[in-house]
Amino acid sequence: MKNRKINRVAVLGSGVMGSRIALHFANIGVEVLLLDIVPKELDEKEKAAGLTLESKAVRNRIVDTALKTTLKSKPSAIYHSKVAKLVTTGNFTDDMPKIANCDWTIEVVVERLDIKKIIFDEVEKYRKPGTLITSNTSGIPMQFMTEGRSEDFRKNFCGTHFFNPPRYLRLLEIIPGPDTTKDVVDFLMHYGDLYLGKETVLCKDTPAFIANRIGVYSIISAMHTIEEMGMTVGEVDKLTGPLIGRAKSATFRTMDVVGLDTIVNVANNLYEGLPHDESRERFKLPRVVSELSERGWLGDKTKQGYFKKTKDENGKKKILELNLGTLEYGDRTKAKFKAVEVAKDIEDLKERIFKLVNFDDKAGEFLRTTFYDVFKYCSFRMPEIADDLYKIDQAVAAGFGWEMGPFQTWDILGVKDTVEKMEAAGQKPAQWVYDMLASGAETFYSAIDGKKAYYHIEKQSYEVVPGTESLVLLESLKETNVVWQNAGTTLYDIGDGVLNLEFHTKMNSIGAEVIEGLNTAITRAEEEGWKGLVIGNESQQFSAGANLAMLFMFACDQEWDEINMMIAQFQNTMMRMRYSDVPVVAATSGLALGGGCELSLHSDAIQAHTETYMGLVEVGVGLIPAGGGTKELTLRVSDRYMNGDVEFNALQEAFMNIATAKVATSAYEMKEMGFMNATSAFTLNRSRVIADAKQKVLELDAAGYTQPFKRKDIKVHGRSGIATFEAGIAGMQYGHWASEHDAKIARKVNYVMNGGDLSMPTTVSEQYLLDLEREAFLSLCGEQKTLERIQSILFKGKPLRN
Structure with missing residues (x-):
């Protein structure tokens, strides 16, 4: 592979x-030049300000406005506000020569071949030979875009199809052109995986990839x-969302967010471009889709689609749902299916x-x-x-969530x-599926020596999925590498003398x-000579925190001794993790909230996927x-004190993070909030997190890991600190x-963080602070308003401010 570096x-x-896309490159520390067209006329504000078409602010208005809009978008396109500084804006007319200083030029203009060719003409004038040139097209064939281009352009050209929003959707499709070199393809596959954090899939140059x-x-x-089945919008979205492991936006909400026009355009193009597709007729637009398209009810961009936001008689926001039969809006329908009632509490997807x-029932028939x-298909x-x-599987799962x-x-x-x-339903699959079954293979996926394998159609045998050789995939270890398990956890041997503890409770809650x-894993690691322990899983969430249901039951029954014992046991387990003989990496x-955050904080290191959302959110309940x-x-704040003086700013920041239940929205913010210590690191590709955590364990072990000593030197400020924070409260x-x-x-948080009722600043032990924590926690369990907050989370799924 050619030694390429992407700096700009x-x-x-x-x-x-x-x-x-520009901001996602900035997320990973790359300098970005973002260009767009020059406006053809002044807007009203520019006229009022006396500006001309030659003013730089006017010439960059389109690109600057677009960037500002994106920076304000939710969910955020950036890991941290500082990364926006890496993006420089400009326009095609004045600033195209600057691409000569860039290592990679990505075209992301409108999906029209004639416009793309005009842009490529300009790129050819200024692009440095040998640098990458790619298109984010979602369907235009590569061969059409490279026609008439220079040899160097064609060799270094490729399709790189990101999915929106690129920070969150993991798919990056790589589509080589007719003359793209293997060196370019290999580099993009590697870079997309390791640095952009993408499920990077090599595609053929076929319609829509x-x-x-x-x-x-x-x-x-x-x-x-x-x-055909007369289903409602509410019924379909209930059945096609998280219930079956798909995005929360399900079917109709997704269409509103993406824009019905986008889906219609792709469907129409596929119908026209696929004359030999055996299921071509299914790409024809259904009556409802055609009617909404004609009316211009395209979703969020037109303020109405399958859903419409409005206000009730009290001025509160209300969301209406489209009746697919009458095309009129009304109250949202609630799906009631026996299948859903039976299956909703089954945690295993x-x-x-x-x-x-x-x-x-109807739900089962629809699915x-x-x-x-x-x-x-x-x-x-x-x-x-x-x-x-x-x-x-990789492309559809990563691209559509x-x-x-x-x-x-x-x-x-x-x-x-x-x-x-399927045969009985008139949906007979392709012949190769029958050939696979006849060969004795009963599944599309298997495992080979703990590695994920797939059925290779041509070879009629199982092959390890390329690119996964260096990964730790727990799913592939379930048959061969389980060391121990109970109802809520499984302990795996993940190789090289390292263990991994996986949670599989609801939302990976800690009970x-x-x-x-946790205790069994640590005991076995210490007594059996393992090099260390990783705590991680392959599910959507790391851990949403402690098991509130059990706590709520004890609190309602006023079982204070049970609660005290439960919290003491949790504290003791966290301290056991901190002071084990082997390194522990989370x-x-x-989500890594509440107890999930505390578990992470007591590990020797955190290996965090960049999309980790961590916080101490107990105030919310x-x-x-x-x-x-x-x-x-x-x-941790005590360790930041200089010359023996308490830095109230640092303590106040930590106090506010707890008191306001602040959650870090990326690994970058985790670091800023003090959750990641000097040994911790982050990983961009979700699939690599456990493998990277394992490597962290091996590094700590190789460096001569020694058991930490228990801390008795934590500086607290006592009454004077409490008084200072009291004014703010x-x-x-x-x-x-x-x-x-x-x-x-x-006030309870204030009391604990300042060390309680002490007459002067002093140093205390960890156990002293743990006792204060537990005492404060117990006293709040007896508060009616606390019980109301817990009840709201458990039974309504919503936080309560009371």
Whole structure:
């Protein structure tokens, strides 16, 4: 592979995708030049200011406005506010020569070949030979874009199709052109995986490539089924969201967010461009889609689509839902299916999907019909759009936010049984599926020596999925590498003398079974000579915190001794982690809240996926962090004190993080909030987090890991510190920033972080602060308003401010 370095990137086009792609490169520390067209006329503000078309502010207005809009977007496109400084704006007319200083130029203009060719003409004038030039096209063939271009351009040109929003959707499709060198393809695959954190999938240059070909088919085809079965918007979104491991936006909300016009354009283009597709007719727009498109009800961009935001008689925001029969808006419908009632409490996604699809009601019929349809379609796309089936799963899952791709889902339902049911439903799959079953292979995926393997159609055998050799995939270790397990955890041997403890409780909450798992893992690691322990999983969340249901039950029954014992046990386990004989590394991603945050803080290091959302959020349920969280932030602030003087600014910042339940929205913010110590690091690709955490354990062990000593030198300020913070708490209460109960909780946090009722500044031990934590926690468990907050979270899923 050619030794390329990407220090500066030029992004040509600052629309929704261009500005977000630019900011994602800035997220990883790359300097970006973002360019767009020069306005043709002044707007009213510019006229009033006396500006001319030659003014720089006017000439860069389009790109500057686009960037500012994106920086304000939610969810945020950036890891931290500081990264925006890495983006420099300009325009095509004045600043195109600057791309000569860039290592990679990415074209992200409108999806029109004639416009792209005009841009490429300009790129050819200024681009430095040998540098990368790629297009973010979602469907224009590569050969059309390279026609008439120089040899150097063609060799270094490739399609790089990001999905929106590029910070969050993990897919990056790499589509080589007719003359793209292997060196360029290899580099982009490697760079996308390791540095951009993407599921980087190599695609053939076929219409819509992989993800949109399958994803748009599944949406439009499902719309036909919805029409045929008389389903409502609410019913469909209930069945096609997190319940089956897909994005929260499900079907119709996704269409509103993406824009119906986008989906319509892709569907129409596919219908026109796929005359030999056996399911071509399913790309024809259903009646409802055509009607909404004609009316211009395109979703969020037109303020109405399948949903419409309005206000009720009291001025409160209200969301209306489209009646697919009458095309009139009304109150949102609530889906009521027996299948959902039976399956909703099944935590394991695979078990839940199996139950839902095989249930004999309308929900089961809908899922069977749509699943079998997509299974059939995917089987016939081999080898047209991909030679290997795993690429379809990778692309669709990463591009559309599915936890599992079509072939993975088919495996769950049983390939042979499902084929028989598909035949009965008139959805017979491609011949190669029958050949696979005849060869004795019963699944699309298997494991080889603990590595993920897929069925290779041509070889009729299982092969390790390329690119996964260096990963630690727990799913592939379940049959061979389980060391110990209980109802809530599994302990794996992940190789090289390292253990991994996986949680599999609901939201990976921490209860008795997880506490048992943690203690067992540490004991076995210490007594059996393992090099260390990783705590991590492959689910969406690291841990949403402690098991509130058990706490609520004890508090309602006033079982104070039980609560005291439960908290003491949690504290002792955290301290055991901190002071074990072997290094412990937390491999975090998704939510790491409350107890999940405290567990991470007591590890020797955190190996965090950049999309880790960590915080001590106990105030939201009327409590304070009592698993060592309050103690730990106090300790860390104490370590920052200079010359023996208390830095109240640092302590106040830590105090406010707890008192306001602040959550870091990226690994970068975790570092800023003091959650990541000097040994901690972050990983951009979610699939690599456990492997990187394992490597961190090996590094700590190789460096001669020694058991830490228990701290008795934590500086606290006593009464004078309490008094200082009390003024701020009172001010927040008087200013209506905090309720009376918020203030009461904040005072408990204040008391603990300043070391309690001490007459002067002094040093205390960790155990001293842990005891204060537990005492404060217990007292709040007896508060009615705390119980109301816990009840609201448990039974309504919503935080309560009281």
